[in-house]
Amino acid sequence: MISAFFLSLGQLGDPAIRRVLIRSLAVTFALFAAAGVALWWSVRAALTGWLGAQAGGWSTALTLVVEILALWLAFRAVAVAVVGVFADDIVAAVEARHYPQALATARPVPLARGMAMGLGSAARVIAINLLLLPLYIVLLATGVGTAAAFLLVNAWLLSRDLGDMVAARHMDRAAMRRWRKATGPARFLLGLAAAALFVVPGLNLLAPVLGASMATHVFHRRPRA
Numbered sequence: 001m002i003s004a005f006f007l008s009l010g011q012l013g014d015p016a017i018r019r020v021l022i023r024s025l026a027v028t029f030a031l032f033a034a035a036g037v038a039l040w041w042s043v044r045a046a047l048t049g050w051l052g053a054q055a056g057g058w059s060t061a062l063t064l065v066v067e068i069l070a071l072w073l074a075f076r077a078v079a080v081a082v083v084g085v086f087a088d089d090i091v092a093a094v095e096a097r098h099y100p101q102a103l104a105t106a107r108p109v110p111l112a113r114g115m116a117m118g119l120g121s122a123a124r125v126i127a128i129n130l131l132l133l134p135l136y137i138v139l140l141a142t143g144v145g146t147a148a149a150f151l152l153v154n155a156w157l158l159s160r161d162l163g164d165m166v167a168a169r170h171m172d173r174a175a176m177r178r179w180r181k182a183t184g185p186a187r188f189l190l191g192l193a194a195a196a197l198f199v200v201p202g203l204n205l206l207a208p209v210l211g212a213s214m215a216t217h218v219f220h221r222r223p224r225a
Contacts (some may be wrong), residue, residue, distance in 0.1 A: 159191030
């Protein structure tokens with residue numbers, strides 16, 4: 001996993017990967033910005049009848065608070081979903097440099113399937129983390145329990161999302177299911193490494209792209225089911 005991380009870090013300058021990084025960050029922050037504008041207008045419309053001219057100021061304050069919380073809680077889900085749409089370009093670039101023999105059997109992932117995988121990833125992250133929210137709150141009393149549980153749960157989620165980005169180029173759905181069962185421990189370590197990147201300021205912006213690149217190395221360095 002350490003080798004996969006440094007190989008992925010060293011390939012960030014690859015034009016294909018750099019394009020995906022720029023596009024994915026632009027789309028991710030555009031989505032948050034659009035949500036913020038929609039929220040501001042909605043809150044302002046709701047408060048105007050009560051607060052009159054002061055509604056604009058309150059709307060701005062509330063929107064900023066909600067946006068900061070959303071970036072903290074939902075950035076991973078949105079960023080990985082967006083990268084999932086462009087992930088085929090990352091995987092192809094890593095394969096071209098390190099595993100050229102894999103290109104002979106690779107099948108580009110259609111845009112529609114990439115979008116479906118990305119939306120499915122975001123839905124799983126949001127649903128499971130909301131379901132476990134009571135546990136996270138209870139574990140606050142332990143000091144570190146919430147952070148540990150959040151890290152482990154999201155490592156498990158990322159292990160599937162990142163692995164599927166690569167496997168979809170080389171396997172049908174039935175083979176992917178068998179591959180998931182056969183590579184659980186290795187994929188969990190991949191997910192744990194990616195989840196840890198998301199909590200490091202600066203690296204969290206690179207985490208989705210690095211994760212997809214690392215997943216490519218993990219996929220091609222292990223026997224397939």
